[in-house]
Amino acid sequence: MRETRAEIDLGAIRENVLLACRLAGPAAQVMAVVKADAYGHGAAPVARIALAAGATWLGVAVPEEAAVLREAGIQSRILVLGPIATEQAELVVDHGLDQCVSDPAQADALDRMARRRGRVVSLHLKVDTGMGRVGLPPREVRPAADHLARLPAIRLAGLMTHFADADADDPAFTQEQMARFEAAAQALRDAGIAVPLRHAANSAALLLHPGSRLDLVRPGIMLYGCHPRGARRPDDPVLHPALRLRTAITQVKDVTAGSSISYGRTFVASRDVRIATIPIGYADGLPRLLSNRGQALVRGRRAPLVGRVCMDMTMVDVTALPEVRAGDEAVLIGRQGDEEITADEVAELAGTISYEILCRIGPRVPRTYRPTDAAGVPPAVAFPPKPLDNSRGPHL
Numbered sequence: 001m002r003e004t005r006a007e008i009d010l011g012a013i014r015e016n017v018l019l020a021c022r023l024a025g026p027a028a029q030v031m032a033v034v035k036a037d038a039y040g041h042g043a044a045p046v047a048r049i050a051l052a053a054g055a056t057w058l059g060v061a062v063p064e065e066a067a068v069l070r071e072a073g074i075q076s077r078i079l080v081l082g083p084i085a086t087e088q089a090e091l092v093v094d095h096g097l098d099q100c101v102s103d104p105a106q107a108d109a110l111d112r113m114a115r116r117r118g119r120v121v122s123l124h125l126k127v128d129t130g131m132g133r134v135g136l137p138p139r140e141v142r143p144a145a146d147h148l149a150r151l152p153a154i155r156l157a158g159l160m161t162h163f164a165d166a167d168a169d170d171p172a173f174t175q176e177q178m179a180r181f182e183a184a185a186q187a188l189r190d191a192g193i194a195v196p197l198r199h200a201a202n203s204a205a206l207l208l209h210p211g212s213r214l215d216l217v218r219p220g221i222m223l224y225g226c227h228p229r230g231a232r233r234p235d236d237p238v239l240h241p242a243l244r245l246r247t248a249i250t251q252v253k254d255v256t257a258g259s260s261i262s263y264g265r266t267f268v269a270s271r272d273v274r275i276a277t278i279p280i281g282y283a284d285g286l287p288r289l290l291s292n293r294g295q296a297l298v299r300g301r302r303a304p305l306v307g308r309v310c311m312d313m314t315m316v317d318v319t320a321l322p323e324v325r326a327g328d329e330a331v332l333i334g335r336q337g338d339e340e341i342t343a344d345e346v347a348e349l350a351g352t353i354s355y356e357i358l359c360r361i362g363p364r365v366p367r368t369y370r371p372t373d374a375a376g377v378p379p380a381v382a383f384p385p386k387p388l389d390n391s392r393g394p395h396l
């Protein structure tokens with residue numbers, strides 16, 4: 001295997017899921033959001049550990065992601081959070097997925113497909129309370145629910161919304177969204193329409209807005225060990241980063257003063273330097289914006305990335321570490337010795353958020369898992385001490 005890989009600590013994910021379950025409390029179920037290949041961590045192993053640790057639902061963006069989970073043998077409820085094209089209705093029905101809908105026409109397509117298959121599909125109506133992305137305006141929720149009630153193969157399973165700003169210091173807009181959501185839920189109650197599950201909370205809301213927990217919470221980024229609002233503040237609960245992006249030095253060379261490194265000659269050595277080359281580049285998800293700005297951990301110390309990050313390789317100035325040799329490990333995200341580079345630190349340098357840094361780690365980077373069985377395979381149901389308790393939700 002190439003030395004460049006992402007090491008996933010399933011124990012860290014388990015701890016983060018346990019925290020989400022504790023915060024959710026006994027009244028709310030936990031949906032582990034595993035879209036985008038579990039934010040780059042690998043959907044099936046993450047889903048298994050999350051379910052074993054107490055999550056009862058999984059959330060994905062598109063039905064194709066859920067199909068991968070079903071093929072991996074995962075039978076829990078899975079909600080497709082994103083909108084679908086008519087052609088995707090078949091996948092939703094055949095894999096027994098729950099679907100989020102913002103448009104009654106989508107419900108019609110699902111109803112037709114479900115009737116053809118002799119099945120029933122569970123839908124979650126999405127209300128746009130202020131995100132401005134997808135969702136029905138609150139005044140259209142009641143007519144949409146009436147419409148669903150007329151479709152024989154459709155069951156209304158939930159009412160949901162998504163927060164735009166739950167990580168903000170000012171809670172006012174999240175509170176306003178909650179009030180709009182509660183009003184929409186009340187309108188359905190007043191009409192005698194039963195909504196089994198109301199849900200709204202992403203990681204930020206779960207951590208910061210206890211009133212938003214309702215019947216189900218949908219944490220994503222916190223399960224991977226990152227705080228939704230960036231670097232941890234003193235009062236934030238401890239999360240456990242689950243991903244370590246590492247490689248090994250392929251070459252070390254001495255470079256004389258005046259020589260340049262990499263494309264565009266953006267780094268010119270002002271003195272004699274030692275340069276290590278590492279086999280990881282922007283095609284692997286290392287942001288090119290780290291050129292001449294980022295760092296790698298080598299022999300437990302920080303060393304600067306010099307010159308432009310290339311597609312497949314990057315150079316590191318190891319002048320301060322004369323003992324460095326080819327084969328030494330270099331860490332781009334994660335811990336080495338007493339030092340740590342967090343996904344948030346990388347995100348800050350790249351002008352983005354930890355979410356993007358994690359889910360852009362490319363398919364060329366193999367994921368390895370701890371713990372594994374003797375054959376190196378992640379456990380199918382990891383950490384048996386906690387029994388799988390999915391009793392609060394119906395299953396396939």
Ligand SMILES: Cc1ncc(COP(=O)(O)O)c(C=O)c1O
Nearest residue numbers: 033081162202203218219220221
């Ligand atoms: C509808 C929905 N719910 C929950 C989440 C999880 O959000 P986070 O990763 O911020 O916890 C997402 C992610 O974007 C989402 O789109």
